[in-house]
Amino acid sequence: MSGVRWRSGLDRVLLSALGASPPPPDELRRYRGEPGSPGLYLSLLGHVFDVSKGQKHYGPGGGYHFFAGRDASRAFVSGDFTETGLTDDVSDLSPAEVVTLYDWLAFYQRDYKPVGRLVGRYYSDTGQPTEYLRHVEATLAEGLKLKAQAEAESKLFPSCNSEWSASAGGRVWCSTQSGGVHRNWVGVPRMLFSPGSASSRCVCVQSSDPLKLDNPNLREYEGCPPLAESCTIQSS
Numbered sequence: 001m002s003g004v005r006w007r008s009g010l011d012r013v014l015l016s017a018l019g020a021s022p023p024p025p026d027e028l029r030r031y032r033g034e035p036g037s038p039g040l041y042l043s044l045l046g047h048v049f050d051v052s053k054g055q056k057h058y059g060p061g062g063g064y065h066f067f068a069g070r071d072a073s074r075a076f077v078s079g080d081f082t083e084t085g086l087t088d089d090v091s092d093l094s095p096a097e098v099v100t101l102y103d104w105l106a107f108y109q110r111d112y113k114p115v116g117r118l119v120g121r122y123y124s125d126t127g128q129p130t131e132y133l134r135h136v137e138a139t140l141a142e143g144l145k146l147k148a149q150a151e152a153e154s155k156l157f158p159s160c161n162s163e164w165s166a167s168a169g170g171r172v173w174c175s176t177q178s179g180g181v182h183r184n185w186v187g188v189p190r191m192l193f194s195p196g197s198a199s200s201r202c203v204c205v206q207s208s209d210p211l212k213l214d215n216p217n218l219r220e221y222e223g224c225p226p227l228a229e230s231c232t233i234q235s236s
């Protein structure tokens, strides 16, 4: 029999042969869809999926065959498909990148059959989440918080429309749909600075609300009347 065993119960776990080699990632290596292989699996954040219905992507000759039979979580975000890049070590990913990684996990949970958990970096041999996974989950929580803040900010301060031409120079302006935020106010263009950063982006600010206009991170465009809906950009 193969070295792959299943723990009973809902939370099935991919286990190595009892007390023997090969270690679990090597067991998963056999599931690459080659002739004679027991199946076509991949792992993401320690969740193992049967991806045989995506044979054209993950099977031999498929464009994403390198994901088969392993956990290459980091490459789902980095796009680094070299041997070095195909690793389950995601410790250098930013909170936003970890959010993207969990979007991929949601994709596999929706489209493919989960078949177990991989014993190793993310799950212990009893199927318990490791310290490492707890850390990744904390980074995910941080990423979701930052994403929610960014979404709230983009509603409060939607981006401006902008154009540039060599003859006329630059122009920024607001409309009821600029920044992809549909609203019943137009707003006036302002530069919005992130605290501690020298760079800014153009946002539309609701002019009827003095509290919003007084935000200390906003600055008016030079030479543009404070309540104008459109500003030409002075080239420096």
Ligand code: HEM
Pocket (backbone or CB within 6 Å): 054, 057, 064, 075, 076, 077, 078, 079, 080
């Ligand atoms: C971080 C970079 C990328 C990753 C991790 C990635 C990963 C994937 C994966 C896992 C699939 C299979 C999805 C499934 O199971 O249905 C897929 C499909 C696909 N990818 Fe990518 N991809 C990346 C970048 C790109 C880029 C840059 C392009 C195009 C220039 C691209 C084009 C496609 C296409 C066209 C499909 C669908 C193929 C089909 O349905 O026949 N991907 N990608």
